[in-house]
Amino acid sequence: MAAKILDAARIRFAAQGISRTTMSELAADAGISRKWLYRHFDNRDAVVRALIGRDAQRVIDSVTTLYADASDPLDAMIDALTTVVTLLRQDQLLQRLVETEPQALAPFLTTGAATLMRPAIEVTVGLLDEHFGMARTDATLAAEALIRLTLSSVLSEAATTDFDDPEKRREFFAYSVPRLIAPPHGFESG
Template identity: 30%
Template sequence: MAGDWLSSRRAEVATDRILDAAGELFASNDVRNVGMNDIARAAGCSRATLYRYFENREVLYTAYVHREAYRLYEQLTELIDGIPDPRERLLTGLTTSMTLVRDSPALSSWFATADSPIGAEIAEQSEVIQALTSGFLLSLRPDDPEVVHRRARWLVRVLTSLLIFPGRDAEDERAILEEFVVPMVCPSENDPSLRPH
């Protein structure tokens, strides 16, 4: 039994080491140009070992994005936990999540505009990112799961759009989010005209 436990722990450590090495490469290179050979070399393992943990580059990319999405979500939750007003928590959550992505060289590289940004593609297809966004919206106020899911998908698109094509500055982006996104996602209790139909 001890052998089974140790092997699963080794697999977890190996996976983290590979993803950490990939993150370092993503921080200094165009994400699309980072290949499996590069990652294996940076992680200090053979290609065969790398493929034992990740069957191809897309699987590795997805694993990396999902791991970072969970980390970002945990950071975000801690940062906005004390904000009682749902609308302010939403606005702060959106602006903070963009700041966290932009402050990470490895994550911000996924939204570079030289080519079709790979971050937008993965964010759109990721069930993990959709689920984390839905969970965040449900933390603001309970709602119909179908509505929450659609809002989460839309929010992911809005945020990836701003990450790819930023506003003039942080104040401009905050104003855009406050004026257009917050009323649609979290309507004011006092203004029934802003509630979605």
């Protein structure tokens, strides 16, 4: 039932925004009563948090899939971050909120960002440990830097890099990723 509610919420939020959407509308869109909706979600913010969490997990799953068959871990990391930016910059709901309701999105990306970022950081730490042999402390710092850089690339207007251009997006991460995951004294040469 929660998935049905979140599917309906995604469509409604994309069409009219978060702040103009009522719980009654969400219940009607999901084909359930308000009472039943409130059994699953305390309020609209709880729906938004759940929707962000579900969408974040889908993005994390796509990154994990990219790594499953990767022969070059560095190239896979660059591809993964480029893919995340692509998916999120093309997401109708996210782009609508960034453009028309940044105030509704802000709490989930500032004071509540840990809920969104922590799972992505943990997955990235695992990938850095497994594929690059990074110590947990270094992997955690690098992972947080990578996730913050990725979120900024999704949410910010172009300053010098056009993140809507696939080549520029990949070029940006091809430049940035090796510097963020390099061992403190650089990579060993063979």
